[in-house]
Amino acid sequence: MTAPTRTLDAPGLACIDLTPLIASTMRDLRPGDVLEVRTDDPAARVGVPAWCRLTGNPLTDTIADTTHPDDNTAFHITKKENAT
């Protein structure tokens, strides 16, 4: 597992705010950097992978908190190489 370059701790955020915040945070990273997104939104487990597929930024790891299987998840998103 690649160590994250930056961590985005986003408790309480849902789809209205979460993926736009991921997008704005990714803009500040360099290609190949890894953003760790920590969320407690259960729907993020399907929403964040969809955002990664749309933008072409690889979802390199999904880490579910087994003590809270319906809630906490950490995603590792690698910034794509040809990002502008």
Added chain:
Amino acid sequence: MTTTDMTAPPALLIQGTHGADDAEKATLPFIVGNVSATADQDTVVFLTSEAVRLATRGYADDITFADHPPAGKVLAEFVTNGGRVWACGACTGPRGITAEDLVEGAAIVTAANLTEALVGGAATVAF
């Protein structure tokens, strides 16, 4: 994704039909549009009927549903992220709305622009 030509046919066209008469339906097109724009999709929010008022300066600022951010705030973020707002010309005219009244990132368009977008294969969803 940013398109400099305001009337270029988009990949995704999200229609809104409500203004202050339905705060939830007024806000949803911009919430979905903002997520789409931040996912690098060329997106237009197409406003018709009472929704065209959302494209005028200040109108959407105080329209809030539940714990959602105000429609005006989401609209501004949508535009900042490269989204475009189309206001139906057949709906702005009877309401006395002109191009000078519009927020940044919005334009008055015609049925021909909508037709061009649809014929070009734009995916659509309406609220």
